Amino acid sequence: PPHRGGEGRGEVGNATAHPSRSTPEEDAVVARLDDRPIPVCYRQTGEDFLLVEYGPQALDLDLRFQAHSLMTRLEEEKIGAIIDLTPGIRSLQVHFDNRQLSSGQLLDILKGLEDELPPFDAVRVPSRIVHMPLSWDDESTRLATRKYQELVRPDAPWCPWNIEFIRRVNGLDSVEDVKRIVFEADYMVLGLGDVYLGAPVATPVDPRHRLVTTKYNPARTWTPENAVGIGGAYLCVYGMEGPGGYQFVGRTVQVWNTWRQVGSFEAEKPWLLRFFDRIRFYPVSHDELMEMREAFPYGAFTLDIEDDVFDLAADRRFRQENADSIAAFTAARDAAFAEERQRWAEQGIAATVDEADVVEAEGVALELAPGATAVESPVPGNVWKVEAAVGDAVRAGQPLVILESMKMEIAVEAPCGGRVVDILCAPGRQVDAGQPLCVIQGGG
Numbered sequence: 001p002p003h004r005g006g007e008g009r010g011e012v013g014n015a016t017a018h019p020s021r022s023t024p025e026e027d028a029v030v031a032r033l034d035d036r037p038i039p040v041c042y043r044q045t046g047e048d049f050l051l052v053e054y055g056p057q058a059l060d061l062d063l064r065f066q067a068h069s070l071m072t073r074l075e076e077e078k079i080g081a082i083i084d085l086t087p088g089i090r091s092l093q094v095h096f097d098n099r100q101l102s103s104g105q106l107l108d109i110l111k112g113l114e115d116e117l118p119p120f121d122a123v124r125v126p127s128r129i130v131h132m133p134l135s136w137d138d139e140s141t142r143l144a145t146r147k148y149q150e151l152v153r154p155d156a157p158w159c160p161w162n163i164e165f166i167r168r169v170n171g172l173d174s175v176e177d178v179k180r181i182v183f184e185a186d187y188m189v190l191g192l193g194d195v196y197l198g199a200p201v202a203t204p205v206d207p208r209h210r211l212v213t214t215k216y217n218p219a220r221t222w223t224p225e226n227a228v229g230i231g232g233a234y235l236c237v238y239g240m241e242g243p244g245g246y247q248f249v250g251r252t253v254q255v256w257n258t259w260r261q262v263g264s265f266e267a268e269k270p271w272l273l274r275f276f277d278r279i280r281f282y283p284v285s286h287d288e289l290m291e292m293r294e295a296f297p298y299g300a301f302t303l304d305i306e307d308d309v310f311d312l313a314a315d316r317r318f319r320q321e322n323a324d325s326i327a328a329f330t331a332a333r334d335a336a337f338a339e340e341r342q343r344w345a346e347q348g349i350a351a352t353v354d355e356a357d358v359v360e361a362e363g364v365a366l367e368l369a370p371g372a373t374a375v376e377s378p379v380p381g382n383v384w385k386v387e388a389a390v391g392d393a394v395r396a397g398q399p400l401v402i403l404e405s406m407k408m409e410i411a412v413e414a415p416c417g418g419r420v421v422d423i424l425c426a427p428g429r430q431v432d433a434g435q436p437l438c439v440i441q442g443g444g
Contacts, residue, residue: 022429031107033114038066040114047098047319048083050106055089057325059203059210059233062120063090064190065312068275069117070110079109087202087275089190120312127188127310131303134250134281135289136179137163140224141248148220150384150428151404155349157340162247166230170211173335178211182249185209187235187279188310193337197239197256198271202279203317204235208329212337215245221382221404226293227251228281235279251289252281253296253303263299276310283394336352348395374415374436381405388438392420401425401437 030050033040043051052070061371070092071085081101087092096106141162149159167178185207187202194201204210215231220243223229227238229246238248239256243375255272257265263270273279284292295301317327343349366374385402388394399411400420422439425431 020117030103031111036114039081040111042110044103045093047103050094050096050103050110050144051091052094052110055090057090059089061188061205061312061315064160065120065123065125066090066117068125069093069123070113073113073116077109077113081106087191095436111112120316123312125276125310125312126274127278127308128274129186129280129306129308130273131280131282131305132252132279133289133292134183134252134286136182136283137248137249138224138227138251138289139286140251141227141229144220144222144224144227145248147222147404148216148383151384152221153216154428156216157344157349158214160246163249166211166247166249169213169337171238171332171339171342178191178249181209181211183281183283185280187281189273189275189277189279190234192271192273192275193239194236195239196242197274199236199239199255200273200277200279202235202442203233205278207319207326212333213247215247217245219243219245224251226254233358250281253292253301257297260297260299263296263302266395277308278308316395367437368439368443372421372444373418373440373441375400375412375415375438377401377403377412377431377433377435377437379403379405379410380432381430383427383429383431383437384409386423386425386427388414388423390420390423393419394420394440403431412437415441416440 027044028045029041031042038055041053043053045051046116054065054066064087067087067090071087074082074085074094079096079101081097083095083097092109094106096103145159145162151157153159163175163178167175170178172178172181185204185206187200188205189200189202191201192198192213210233211230212233213230223238223242223244225238225241227244227248228250229236229238229244229248231246234246237252237255238244238246257270257272261267261269279410292301320334368374381403382405383401384404386400387402388398388400394400395417396414398414400414401412402413403410418440419442420438421441423437424439425435425437431437
């Protein structure tokens with residue numbers, strides 16, 4: 001999100017005629033409205049953007065709906081200079097053409113609209129209930145976790161099983177409690193395109209379903225497409241393969257369909273979900289999910305989607321009526337999280353990985369015997385598997401080492417036949433491009 005403020009700008013001219021000079025750092029905050037029930041902060045984010053932020057940095061559905069109300073009013077105004085509007089969890093980014101409308105003029109418009117926004121009790125929005133299959137603890141997410149533990153961070157406290165980690169940091173009695181909560185929750189979509197391709201960022205409507213976690217640190221290099229994970233208090237469905245940091249609970253069907261807008265996808269829209277959709281998961285096996293994923297982009301499998309309306313006033317009453325149990329759940333969860341952090345400290349396990357903990361691969365200088373061939377890494381990366389051993393007879397084209405690099409698995413093959421006489425790498429070690437991995441003697 002564009003929360004970064006403007007940097008100080010300096011001007012440097014001819015060293016003799018115009019000595020160097022600089023201006024003080026500019027404050028990105030251009031205005032505040034602190035005397036309102038929900039304080040408002042306006043930030044300049046470049047020449048063509050203003051960011052409107054509501055309230056404190058906290059997860060609060062009221063703040064999300066306040067940003068939505070402002071977006072709706074701006075859309076009704078049909079201001080030609082406004083290019084697009086991007087809502088966040090408690091913010092709205094306004095992209096405008098400053099050749100048609102100055103930031104000062106836009107700021108005046110935005111401040112004036114605050115008095116026209118509806119009260120919370122009047123906010124009702126379309127909110128579909130989208131029933132999505134979830135392969136709980138899917139084998140693809142298990143593989144991603146195992147590769148992370150082997151290649152990136154063996155001592156990660158969320159390994160070897162993310163779901164057990166979620167149980168522990170939320171103070172639940174069993175992993176079945178984690179499963180029960182995930183399948184009972186209504187995950188409201190608060191944002192779309194979480195990094196890429198229509199990935200939703202969602203949180204349970206009922207605060208007692210809000211499981212929290214840390215994210216992977218450092219991040220994974222590979223995440224299966226449409227893996228489902230929890231990071232902080234938010235749930236995400238990954239739109240595509242790539243890196244990631246949310247703790248896995250399973251995998252579901254596609255949330256983006258580039259080439260065919262059929263079935264559950266709307267015409268001319270490649271993304272599946274809308275703002276304020278409520279995702280409800282139902283369990284399926286890995287094999288069932290694979291069949292669904294094969295059929296879903298072609299419209300041969302569709303989701304059960306119910307049209308509904310979300311009434312913010314009713315939700316606020318629900319939160320008030322259940323305030324005691326919500327507070328008790330939150331307190332127990334926070335205490336468990338604190339205990340987990342204390343265990344890390346006692347065990348000497350850092351929550352993060354410092355630069356000093358990362359060891360660069362050392363170069364290897366070889367003196368090859370006559371007839372010997374060094375097999376080198378074609379790219380920098382991590383060694384995932386070593387498929388050969390010293391003494392093995394190998395043929396040309398046979399995979400010797402499997403690397404993980406640039407979010408891909410890369411097989412390093414024998415350039416010739418012969419016998420393996422030396423292995424110069426090990427699983428989990430980093431290697432550089434051109435670094436020898438093993439030595440083959442003879443053959444050709």
